[in-house]
Amino acid sequence: MRTLTLQGRHEKASSRKGRKRVEVILNTARDILIDEGYAALSMRRIAKMSGITVGNLSYYYTSKQDLVQDLLEAVIQGYMGWWDDIMADDSLTPEQQFAKIISFIIDDLTTKETTHFFPELWALANHEPFAQEAMNTMYGHVRDMLMEMAQRINPALSVSEREILAVFMSSSFEGHTMFLGYGRRWSDRTPQISHIAIRSFLHLIKTATPENINGFDPAIA
Amino acid sequence: MRTLTLQGRHEKASSRKGRKRVEVILNTARDILIDEGYAALSMRRIAKMSGITVGNLSYYYTSKQDLVQDLLEAVIQGYMGWWDDIMADDSLTPEQQFAKIISFIIDDLTTKETTHFFPELWALANHEPFAQEAMNTMYGHVRDMLMEMAQRINPALSVSEREILAVFMSSSFEGHTMFLGYGRRWSDRTPQISHIAIRSFLHLIKTATPENINGFDPAIA
Amino acid sequence: MRTLTLQGRHEKASSRKGRKRVEVILNTARDILIDEGYAALSMRRIAKMSGITVGNLSYYYTSKQDLVQDLLEAVIQGYMGWWDDIMADDSLTPEQQFAKIISFIIDDLTTKETTHFFPELWALANHEPFAQEAMNTMYGHVRDMLMEMAQRINPALSVSEREILAVFMSSSFEGHTMFLGYGRRWSDRTPQISHIAIRSFLHLIKTATPENINGFDPAIA
Amino acid sequence: MRTLTLQGRHEKASSRKGRKRVEVILNTARDILIDEGYAALSMRRIAKMSGITVGNLSYYYTSKQDLVQDLLEAVIQGYMGWWDDIMADDSLTPEQQFAKIISFIIDDLTTKETTHFFPELWALANHEPFAQEAMNTMYGHVRDMLMEMAQRINPALSVSEREILAVFMSSSFEGHTMFLGYGRRWSDRTPQISHIAIRSFLHLIKTATPENINGFDPAIA
DNA sequence: AATGAATGAGCGTTCATTCAT
DNA sequence: TATGAATGAACGCTCATTCAT
Structure with missing residues (x-):
């Protein structure tokens, strides 16, 4: 499967660590979307499968829509x-x-x-x-x-x-x-x-x- | 929009009242699906918009899948x-x-x-x-x-x-x-x-x- | 397993049909209690497994406690x-x-x-x-x-x-x-x-x- | 009545606040079990009597069985x-x-x-x-x-x-x-x-x- | 004696989101 | 950056009970 790379557009992707995190998050989210469908794409699930906490996930994406939007753009980019x-x-x-x-x-x-x-x-x-x-x-x-x-x-x-x-x-x-x-x-x-x-x-x-x-x-x- | 008529297949559609109810339920469900998407198609919402209680809804459809299956078949029939x-x-x-x-x-x-x-x-x-x-x-x-x-x-x-x-x-x-x-x-x-x-x-x-x-x-x- | 016979105490057990029904109900209820535990002993389940409707079940037993009481007495009798x-x-x-x-x-x-x-x-x-x-x-x-x-x-x-x-x-x-x-x-x-x-x-x-x-x-x- | 203390086994019992919460939850659950029986031991009831929300309760215990298991072990420990x-x-x-x-x-x-x-x-x-x-x-x-x-x-x-x-x-x-x-x-x-x-x-x-x-x-x- | 239809409350669980630390 | 803790609403579903027919 394609590996999602970041769009520059994300504010939190400035530092190297942040960029890496966002990449992991988006790839995880994509996997869930593909394997289990949009209904299964919850913030909790993305966080857990990305190895971070919900709290931290919402540091990177303040809302689910924010994340999904980024996800769609990243997937489409590919x-x-x-x-x-x-x-x-x-x-x-x-x-x-x-x-x-x-x-x-x-x-x-x-x-x-x-x-x-x-x-x-x-x-x-x-x-x-x-x-x-x-x-x-x-x-x-x-x-x-x-x-x-x-x-x-x-x-x-x-x-x-x-x-x-x-x-x-x-x-x-x-x-x-x-x-x-x-x-x-x-x-x-x-x-x-x-x-x-x-x-x-x-x-x-x-x-x-x-x-x-x-x-x-x-x-x- | 098409009006969904019943498939004979539904067990609770034997009496006139039951048939009418199932018809209302399916039409309501279809409207929600069309207007708001599958994510918004909840048993609670269907019940409320059909003017019945959740309890009564699940008297007609014992599970959500049961209902959705019937809905898809009814819509496709049209x-x-x-x-x-x-x-x-x-x-x-x-x-x-x-x-x-x-x-x-x-x-x-x-x-x-x-x-x-x-x-x-x-x-x-x-x-x-x-x-x-x-x-x-x-x-x-x-x-x-x-x-x-x-x-x-x-x-x-x-x-x-x-x-x-x-x-x-x-x-x-x-x-x-x-x-x-x-x-x-x-x-x-x-x-x-x-x-x-x-x-x-x-x-x-x-x-x-x-x-x-x-x-x-x-x-x- | 023992077959539960009726106590005379039940009012609805006057006719032969009624007696038979109550017997079926109690035996069904006993089986559920034994096989699945008290938590699974619901009126719905008893009715369904007895081959009657909930409505009819509550013609024989106006409340769940009424039924359970009868059940305990019948089992204990044995x-x-x-x-x-x-x-x-x-x-x-x-x-x-x-x-x-x-x-x-x-x-x-x-x-x-x-x-x-x-x-x-x-x-x-x-x-x-x-x-x-x-x-x-x-x-x-x-x-x-x-x-x-x-x-x-x-x-x-x-x-x-x-x-x-x-x-x-x-x-x-x-x-x-x-x-x-x-x-x-x-x-x-x-x-x-x-x-x-x-x-x-x-x-x-x-x-x-x-x-x-x-x-x-x-x-x- | 004995006061239930924590088993180390619970993951959310790491911080002091978490430990205290788990303790309150288990004691509440035990009280309900003793005073009203297993049938009355619902997540909602435990939450309400513990002064927290259901959402928070299931932050500590992801399922009822998880909680009950912990409860049994804690009580038995005593x-x-x-x-x-x-x-x-x-x-x-x-x-x-x-x-x-x-x-x-x-x-x-x-x-x-x-x-x-x-x-x-x-x-x-x-x-x-x-x-x-x-x-x-x-x-x-x-x-x-x-x-x-x-x-x-x-x-x-x-x-x-x-x-x-x-x-x-x-x-x-x-x-x-x-x-x-x-x-x-x-x-x-x-x-x-x-x-x-x-x-x-x-x-x-x-x-x-x-x-x-x-x-x-x-x-x- | 029996059915079908309905209610309203409650169940365990999951959710997006917020926030102090 | 990150965690842990919390909220409040919603989810699908089951329940005992009631009642007109």
Whole structure:
């Protein structure tokens, strides 16, 4: 599993000791969230499993929301930017880069962390604005990446075309979490699904026109 | 919002009074789940908002899991079978039927109930086997419907081809919940997304072959 | 295990059906008390395990105390009078009769029913007058029997001498419940304990005098 | 009534304040157990009568069993070791020591604490292994003491003879709890009972032989 | 004789939070 | 930085009892 590193944003992470503590706390919290769910994520439990007292925990995080917010941001951080290397790899055509990225994403869905983390995040986002925001930031980056890839593959696309395609594509692979995910029924079918996704998304990117995005006529689909 | 009607399965729903009570309880529970999230769904709250005492609530449901299980099944019930009429409409071509169903599904994602209910269900399914099971049953029906539509549109497809396509398609539109859903950033873009989805899915169904599902060559995608 | 039969005292036991019901209730209650302890003896549990509803149970017993009182009396009833046959057996000497009775009592201590029932009764008697009373009645009968046996063995004893000896003897074997009882450490030593008890008690009965009951001089013990 | 002092074993009893609290809690719990019985011994009640909140109580004892276990051990502790001084008193013959100890034990049975505590312990031991264990430990010590006294009085006895006599004697006086105990019918007869017990036990110790423990012939008893 | 429905109090336990030291 | 102690509210659940039908 990824090891969470600190965001600079936390005030108590100034000293080396403090930084280390916060790291332990966040990793512990992440483990609980993944292994037992948000309902089991209590301050007491985090403290005990981190080897500190509740009192000390609330020195670092004055409220549970404070901690959870930091946790979400830290976990999400780990999901971002990994695609830069692939996109910078000149030995691959844009389509190969794209295929590689989609494959990576779909493979990642089958990890326990991803399968368990995201539904918790989505549920939380229903009622906690800070979770909404963390989610938006993250998916914003994903969309930016997808838009860039769409442009490389089909430079004729307008910004808004690329944008709506990015929304469609990211929604689409996120949705596989519940079906291909860890312990889920179709988790051994990732190769086929990856293949379908790539073919389907490439077709979309290459054939998108204003009419076939905004109008609808099954006869010409 | 849909009104939950009883499953026959509940033992206490034999008399008219009992049936009415169970109905009130389930509707109340559903409202809390949708409006405030699973974390707020406590026996006390359900009782109070149903106008009964905790004691009486647990006369109907001996445990919280018992209630939640019934709730999930009842809510899920409301999501199923509505497509039968569309599929039976001879005045539409299979492609038109398909387009209509996909449109309906994607439109439904923008309702508060759907946007809020499903992420809670998915999160719950991570740790509660009964939620997993309820989920599997439901998506099984959805896949059956999609497989039937795929066959109508392209009778040449094998069962396993239709199956993997159904998994891909249902994953794909489920994933839009977090982006097109109630209060989410792209909720006003359902028409375009519907359009893209329909075009993309129809292309997949019509062009699927064993090679382009199991093999991968971006050059020919 | 003994089957509890009704005392006539219960008002609802007039009809045949009522009598049968009360019998089932009491036997169920006894089983719960023995197998799971007084703490588990709830009206709900008795009703469910008797195959009736709580409502109906409280038609027969208007309160829990009412039921428990009946239960104690019924169980205790089963412990009384069995010695009459032995005492009436002319083929045995009084000492042989006595030995046989003591053996029977000590053997009985090792049954699960006896081991579990009496400590519950004694504990209950600490705070529930009706349990005290049931206990007193029962031990009164036991003492009467022991006094009669003492007289047969040593006719020279006065009433008060026989009485205090009876108290000592009955206390003495009751105390073995916790050591020889079902699942207890010394339960396989009943033969030796019986033997010691008989020898010890007979010696007491035969040698009791006013002085060695009321005075004390270890030198002459 | 004895004041319960702490066992070192309790983790929260490190600081002075914690030690004091635990002491108050245990004394309160003991009082409730004695005065109102195990059924009345609830966490809420203990907390209220200790002048603290339930939350704080469960800071000290994470579960009721945890508390009750500590309580039993603490109470039992108070019943042990007091005989050492008597046994070390060289001015008394072994028989006088023995007589003194038996007298003390039987006198103690009439205290409210002893009368009420032990039946609760015995009943609890029927279904709670930890209570069984606490009981076994305690009576083990009592038996050791009785075996030592038996040896002093009759050095010819074998270990197993002393052991079975110790079981018989300790069972015997424990059984008097329900008859001589606080508020019980024969509580004013402790002097005579003590006298009988001492005479009877001494006779047993002095006359025990392998035959009259293991064989049985009422004619020679 | 029996059921089904309901109450209100209490149970053991866990929670986020606060604060003096 | 860290601990230990505490609060007060809430949790899921069970209880004896009542009563209309």
